[in-house]
Amino acid sequence: MGELPWIFKLSLAPGLGPVKIKKIADTFDDVKQLSGMDVADISSSAEIDLKSAQIVADTISKKDRSAEKIFKRVQDAGWGICEYGNPNYPELLKEIYDPPPVLYYAGKLSKSDYNSVAVVGTRRATEYGIEAARSIATGLAVSGVTLVSGYAEGIDAAAQKAALDAGGRLIGVLGSALDRPYPVSSIPLMERIAENGVLLSEYPPGASTAASNFPARNRIISGLSLGVLIVEAPERSGALITAYQGLEQGRDVFALPGSIFSLKSRGTNILIKEGASLVVSAEDIVSDLIGRFRSFKINEKVEKEDTCLLSPEEEKVMKVLEDGIMHIDEIMRRVDYPAGRLSVILTKLEMSGAICALDGKKYKKA
Structure with missing residues (x-):
């Protein structure tokens, strides 16, 4: 076996953790800079304590049989490893x-x-919450937005299944290792997500599943997303942890309003009172985030005249843009679609590479 990725080796070393490893990775471009470096220099350069610097020096200088076994286990299972600093790291x-x-x-x-949005909520959801989660997740999927969630029953599972049924892409974040999926009842859903997106875990194969994994997992759910939607949650809920972590990370937070008499909506109503954006549809979220979405061409060689893959609504917008660069207000006047619906259509066309967004809310054909 060749040399293992050095961040991977550090991730398995006890006593470091995500914050210190980030400092090390941001300070040193590769392991060659660290090789033979004095412990005191590692400490001062990366701004970590001497004990941690010693762990770094020891880890990169020694062969680690347990790390090699984990790496081989991942390869044999057909999984992947993406370390911080890798170009493919989110x-x-x-x-x-x-x-x-x-x-x-x-x-x-x-x-x-x-272009991701996290959709989370309570495990013990009401019929209202389940239906709302399905509706909004479907709308996000149809708009080309990747849905991020955990694997809790209730809101999370309802949103994931709806997005999959709509042909959407998903990111599922586990609070356990890939070889120890939890909850077991969600394994069929996890398999579907792996086929239509990606399952992620920060825990190596064989790692035990601790209760503390799940609050820690929530920072990844929000961290992967431009915005976080809380569909339904009581006042004390893991979903609210995700919302507040999203705020700390600079993410937009959205909440679905609920009955003032429902304990299951008390958390979301509090979020709205504290400044979260009130939403009732996927269009509300897309309209808010449209300026931050990016365009990704799935196929660089796209025949611009081939409109067979476009919906009638999208064809109508493309027809209007044949007249040249146009402000969104003028497009809306010509196609006569509601603002929220038009924003969704424009986002889909932009992400597919069919149109380009310009400054001043103007658009043109690509």
Whole structure:
């Protein structure tokens, strides 16, 4: 076996953790800079304590049989390892204070997952919450937005299934290792997500599942996303932890309003009172984030005259843009679609590479 990725080796060393490893990775471009370096210099350069610097020096200088076994186990299972600093590491996740040093994944990582929204909520959801989660998740999937969630029963599972049924792409974040999926009842759903997106875990194969894993997992859910939607949650809920972590990470937070008499909506109503954006549809979220979405061409050689893949609504917008650069207000006047619906259509066309967004809310055909 060749030399293992050095961040991968550090991630398995006890006593370091995500924050210190991020400091080390941001300070040193590769392991060659660290090789033979004095412990005191490692400490001062990366701004970590001497004990941690010693762990770094020891880890990179020695062969680690247990790390080799884990690496081989991942390869044999057909999974992947993406370490912090790898070009394929999710861009948004790199921004947070404590990104996972390593992501173990089943499925495929994609740059287009930059356009992601987390959808989470209570396990003990009401019929209202389930139906709302399905409706909004379907709308996000149809708009080309990647949905991020955990694997809790209730809101999370309802949103994931709806997005899959709509042909959407998903990121599922586990609070356990890939070989110890939890909850077991969600394994069929996890398999579907691996086929239509990617499953992620920061825990190596064989790692035990602790209760503390799940609050820690929530920072990854919000960290991967441009925005976080809380569909339904009581006042004390893990979903609210995700919302507040999203705020700390600079993410937009959205909440679905609920009855003032429902304990299951008390958390979301509080979020709205504290300043979260009130939403009732996927269009509300897309309209709010449209300026931050990026365009990703799935196929660089797209025949611009081939409109067979466009919906009638999209064809109508493309027809209007044949007249040249146009402000969104003028497009809306000509097609006569509601603002929220038009925003969704424009986002889909932009992400497919069919149109380009310009300054001043103007658009043109690509």
